[in-house]
Amino acid sequence: MNPELNDTDYRRLAALVYAKSGIYLHDGKRNLVRSRLGKRLRALGVKDYEAYYNYLKTKDDGTELVKMLDAITTNQTAFFRERHHFDFMEKALFPKMESASEDKIRIRIWSAGCSTGEEPYSIAISILEFFLKDERLDAKILATDISSKVLENARAGVYSADRLREMPVTTQRRYFQKGFGKQEGFFKVKENVRQMVVFRNHSLMNRINFGRGLDAIFCRNVMIYFDKRTQNNLVRIFYEYLKPGGYLFVGHSESLAGVTHSFEYVKPSIYLKS
Ligand SMILES: C[S@@+](CC[C@H](N)C(=O)[O-])C[C@H]1O[C@@H](n2cnc3c(N)ncnc32)[C@H](O)[C@@H]1O
Structure with a gap:
């Protein structure tokens, strides 16, 4: 079960995603972000989204940022699509x-x-x-x-x-x-x-x-x-x-x-x- 994702943590994470990728996460995406980043919390062994954000800001050498963007992006595609x-x-x-x-x-x-x-x-x-x-x-x-x-x-x-x-x-x-x-x-x-x-x-x-x-x-x-x-x-x-x-x-x-x-x-x- 993923921890709660409160307003402050969601806004801070969404701002980081926006700055790095241009992807705009409106409030309707909160559950999706909670679930996709929940996997990253478990992988790193951090307890909540605040700790995850702090990790990204203070401890990360760029590796986790890549993984976060991997988790956030939607990659659906097909041969000869359209x-x-x-x-x-x-x-x-x-x-x-x-x-x-x-x-x-x-x-x-x-x-x-x-x-x-x-x-x-x-x-x-x-x-x-x-x-x-x-x-x-x-x-x-x-x-x-x-x-x-x-x-x-x-x-x-x-x-x-x-x-x-x-x-x-x-x-x-x-x-x-x-x-x-x-x-x-x-x-x-x-x-x-x-x-x-x-x-x-x-x-x-x-x-x-x-x-x-x-x-x-x-x-x-x-x-x-x-x-x-x-x-x-x-x-x-x-x-x-x-x-x-x-x-x-x-x-x-x-x-x-x-x-x-x-x-x-x-x-x-x-x-x-x-
Ligand atoms: C839904 S897929 C579309 C793939 C393909 N263009 C198609 O139409 O089938 C969107 C892709 O855009 C990438 N993407 C999202 N934001 C990006 C950014 N700021 N810079 C580069 N790629 C980005 C995602 O990682 C994802 O692979």
């Missing part, structure tokens, strides 16, 4: 890049809040499907997340069969290695796909230098956890990071309504830097 985004890239983004390029087809995409890797690997697979074995292809996906736990799984690139069940068998065969023996029931992302994706631990509260700019940013089902101020800041930064002609994809429940931005609306959850 399929229409991948269809859109195949119809609107990739053909443009194919015809514009001469000796190299340079594609740079950021999966911001990539969770366990299904999103960036789906992007990589879409690129490979479209460009087949075009030798001019130079595609890289930067996949970032604040949670170190999900990144470990993402880097391993091993998924249970049920995670792939919606994927056509031909795609499974082309891009995954079926496990045998002890690995029965698991599939590993093939090397040519893995090579296209670079995983990095990164909080969206910090900046990245993208040099020549990005062709697309996927930041889906992440901003729902942020307040309007953080969303405004992020969307402005996303605009800066994209090249003209680049797209921002957000989750279907996260339109930019109410957010101040310079993007051109293309269709629900798809925005263009024109």
Whole structure:
């Protein structure tokens, strides 16, 4: 049984989470936080949330902070989630890049809040499907997340069969290695796909230098956890990071309504830097 989480402790913990991740924990999340952090209290052997907060502030070398954020974040994801985004890239983004390029087809995409890797690997697979074995292809996906736990799984690139069940068998065969023996029931992302994706631990509260700019940013089902101020800041930064002609994809429940931005609306959850 978890101890009570009183107003003061909840507010202090919520403020810490907000400062580090931008995740806004309103009062309705109190039970969820109590239960998720309750596990951390037990793991550390501290008696209540006040002691836990004090531990984070005075004794922690950063290890517990990572574990707290691992516990707080919601990491639900899927391969080819919101399929229409991948269809859109195949119809609107990739053909443009194919015809514009001469000796190299340079594609740079950021999966911001990539969770366990299904999103960036789906992007990589879409690129490979479209460009087949075009030798001019130079595609890289930067996949970032604040949670170190999900990144470990993402880097391993091993998924249970049920995670792939919606994927056509031909795609499974082309891009995954079926496990045998002890690995029965698991599939590993093939090397040519893995090579296209670079995983990095990164909080969206910090900046990245993208040099020549990005062709697309996927930041889906992440901003729902942020307040309007953080969303405004992020969307402005996303605009800066994209090249003209680049797209921002957000989750279907996260339109930019109410957010101040310079993007051109293309269709629900798809925005263009024109
Ligand atoms: C619900 S998952 C979405 C995964 C994927 N984008 C999708 O749509 O399927 C949200 C992810 O955002 C990450 N996240 C939350 N706050 C973050 C932050 N401030 N910086 C980076 N990642 C963050 C979480 O750790 C989690 O893995």
